[in-house]
Amino acid sequence: MSAQRLVATDLDGTLFSSKHTCSAANLAALRMLGECGVIRVIATGRSIYSARKVLPLDMxxxxxxxxxxxxxIEWPTQQMLRAAHLSAEDIRQTAQVLIEHxxxxxxxxxxPDNHYFWYYATNRENPDFLRRLNWYREVxxxxxESVWNLERACQFVAIEPAASGVAMYERVRPHLEPLTVxxxxxxxxxxxxWLEIFPNGISKASACDxxxxxxxxxQTDTLAIGNDYNDLALLAWGGASYVVANAPADLHAIYPAVASNDADGFSEAINLWINH
Structure with a gap:
């Protein structure tokens, strides 16, 4: 197996089980990749603060x-290598669009303090928005008014009930270009x-690239593994790509599937890739 290869995997729902743990089989697969000289990347939507809560330093x-x-971040040294931010104008324009809609x-x-956030509530019925707010209440x-004067921000997270989510996306997306949505x-x-809004060009795929x-x-010597719509750019980038069995059905129509995140789908994907 060539050393000049890279594996990029989503974390929650892909590498991690539903209990937010990494199985022995998946850990063994990661260690084997390291022994082979393959670059191992976890690509997650979590903030660095949140990721450090679940990933040990010896991961x-x-x-x-x-x-x-x-x-x-280079994980063994914890050195920050890249950080992208929305500009003051991006913040103002995005907030205006979301408030207007x-x-x-x-x-x-x-x-690195992007676990802190300001929240705008319409007071419509939106249980998941309240759930996230209550979970992170301390931050x-x-x-x-201070938000309008921010010079930089990491991202926006907009939350909508499932029944109206696609309609909301179609309504606001044209007004957010050229930002990454x-x-x-x-x-x-x-x-x-959930709608996550980042600076133009920012994605799991661009970071892994x-x-x-x-x-x-x-790029042809890369493998990408994911489980949700926010992994689509990463999956499209990978030279080879797999989704775990718990991914939405429409992702299964695009990419081959392996076992679920609770049945060591990550290690199965690694074995398929190595033996291809």
Whole structure:
């Protein structure tokens, strides 16, 4: 197996089980990749603060791509390599669009403190928005005039009930160009519609491509594994790509599937890739 290869995997719902743990089989697969000289990347929507809560310092990976590509850390040294931010104008325009369209949202502080956020609530019935707000209550503050004066922010997270999520996306997306707008499924209730808004060009795929270039790894020598819509750019980028069995059905129509995140789908994908 060539050393000039790279594996990029989503974390929650892909590498991690539903209990947010990494199985022995998946850990063994990561260690085997390291022994073979393969670059190992976790690409997650979690902030660096949140990722550090679940990933030990001795996690057998080389890089962490966090906040869906807004940041990159070399994991063994914990050195921050890249951090992208929305500009003051991006913040103002995005907030105006979401407020005008009556969308509940959070705007996150700059990296590395992007677990802190300000929230704008329309007071419509939106249980998942309240669920996220209550979960992170200690780092949340209500939207106020200070937000309009922010010079930088990491991202926006807009949350909509599943029944109206696609309509909300279609309504606001044209007004947000050229920013990167990523669709995701709520990690809380597994069905609500999340819209994550980042600087133009930011994604898990662009961050992983940057890492591959640092190591002179060809795109054809990469593997991507994911489980949700926010992994679509990463899956499209991978030279080979798999989704786990718990991914939405329409992703199965595009990419070959392996076992679920609760049945070591990650290690299965690694074995298929190695033996292809």
């Amino acid at each position: 057998p990976i080389d890089y962490l791509v966090f906040s869906s590509g807004a940041g990159v 009556q969308v509940d949202f959070m705007v996150h502080a700059p990296i 949340a503050a209500p939207f106020d 990523i669709r995701a499924t709520s990690p809380f209730d597994g069905e609500s519609f 940057w890492i591959a270039q640092q190591h002179q790894i060809r």
